[in-house]
Amino acid sequence: MEKEFKLMVAPMQGLTEAAWRSVHFRLFGEGQRDVEYFTPFIRVEKGEVRARDLRDFTSGLNVGMRLTPQIIFRDVEEWRMLVETLATNGAERIDLNMGCPFVPQVRKGRGAGILNYPDKIAQIANEMTHYTDIQFSVKMRLGVDDPGEALALVELLNEMPLRHVTVHPRTAKQQYKGNLLLEDMKAFSSKLRHPVIFNGEISTPMQIEELAQRYDGVMIGRGILARPSLFAEYRSGREWSVKDREEAFLSLLRNTSSVLEDILCGSAQLRDKMKPYWEYAPATLDKKIVKQGKKSGSV
Numbered sequence: 001m002e003k004e005f006k007l008m009v010a011p012m013q014g015l016t017e018a019a020w021r022s023v024h025f026r027l028f029g030e031g032q033r034d035v036e037y038f039t040p041f042i043r044v045e046k047g048e049v050r051a052r053d054l055r056d057f058t059s060g061l062n063v064g065m066r067l068t069p070q071i072i073f074r075d076v077e078e079w080r081m082l083v084e085t086l087a088t089n090g091a092e093r094i095d096l097n098m099g100c101p102f103v104p105q106v107r108k109g110r111g112a113g114i115l116n117y118p119d120k121i122a123q124i125a126n127e128m129t130h131y132t133d134i135q136f137s138v139k140m141r142l143g144v145d146d147p148g149e150a151l152a153l154v155e156l157l158n159e160m161p162l163r164h165v166t167v168h169p170r171t172a173k174q175q176y177k178g179n180l181l182l183e184d185m186k187a188f189s190s191k192l193r194h195p196v197i198f199n200g201e202i203s204t205p206m207q208i209e210e211l212a213q214r215y216d217g218v219m220i221g222r223g224i225l226a227r228p229s230l231f232a233e234y235r236s237g238r239e240w241s242v243k244d245r246e247e248a249f250l251s252l253l254r255n256t257s258s259v260l261e262d263i264l265c266g267s268a269q270l271r272d273k274m275k276p277y278w279e280y281a282p283a284t285l286d287k288k289i290v291k292q293g294k295k296s297g298s299v
């Protein structure tokens with residue numbers, strides 16, 4: 001049987017949250033029910049699992065979609081608290097954030113910061129064996145400062161019972177810009193025994209097709225915010241016209257805004273929540289519409 005190529009929507013704080021996901025799933029999920037969504041990372045704050053983060057996973061808006069919660073942690077204690085809470089709330093899969101490049105998180109050893117602590121990763125690997133009902137996956141970068149750092153962790157990762165490893169082929173130092181380190185990615189992924197999901201700078205169906213030759217799946221963030229029909233286009237083998245893609249972008253925002261209207265308190269909150277989506281408007285969209293959208297948040 002041919003191996004299934006996996007399509008995933010990346011976790012993005014403030015963006016790919018329950019309201020946006022539910023609308024994306026409703027508008028573009030038809031015929032691609034297997035597309036997997038991830039919550040933005042769920043964290044421990046002041047010794048407890050942050051309630052707001054958890055609500056994004058337990059929200060009724062998630063019904064019907066394939067959703068995996070993601071956690072960020074600095075040690076096995078935080079990891080256990082998050083996993084226990086999610087297990088209690090029905091999680092069957094959990095993704096481990098080992099790639100967030102946000103400096104305050106990295107300094108505290110969370111996100112990509114944990115890549116510098118193989119001993120902590122080993123403790124977590126050991127702890128994982130106690131949770132046989134949960135399927136774990138990892139999302140990571142090639143290192144904090146140096147792309148060789150991931151390579152040094154390969155054996156440890158191979159020993160973990162993982163569904164897949166998603167790799168963003170940059171270091172944390174690069175943040176979200178600069179060259180993708182494709183040679184280092186190749187060296188790393190060829191040694192990984194788990195399925196490898198490619199993440200980074202994917203914006204066209206053609207790119208997905210090319211990556212399907214080499215990887216087990218793709219995870220897309222900014223590209224899908226700008227072109228929400230990307231997976232539908234890839235699956236159908238037919239690119240949508242620029243006009244249809246622009247309409248898809250606007251329709252997603254319009255619908256997300258009306259879902260949020262019922263959740264948020266007042267127009268100022270709604271405007272602040274909607275604003276970031278406009279940063280990802282398709283380059284072809286009329287600049288006046290984008291400017292107005294950024295200013296007012298509305299569609």
Ligand SMILES: Cc1cc2nc3c(=O)[nH]c(=O)nc-3n(C[C@H](O)[C@H](O)[C@H](O)COP(=O)(O)O)c2cc1C
Binds near residue numbers: 100220221222
């Ligand atoms: C605003 C923003 C928020 C993000 N939040 C998360 C997050 O919560 N968890 C995570 O693993 N990655 C997060 N990421 C990283 C994305 O999931 C993804 O790895 C990154 O954008 C690169 O993929 P892309 O080029 O397809 O966008 C975030 C990125 C951005 C720009």
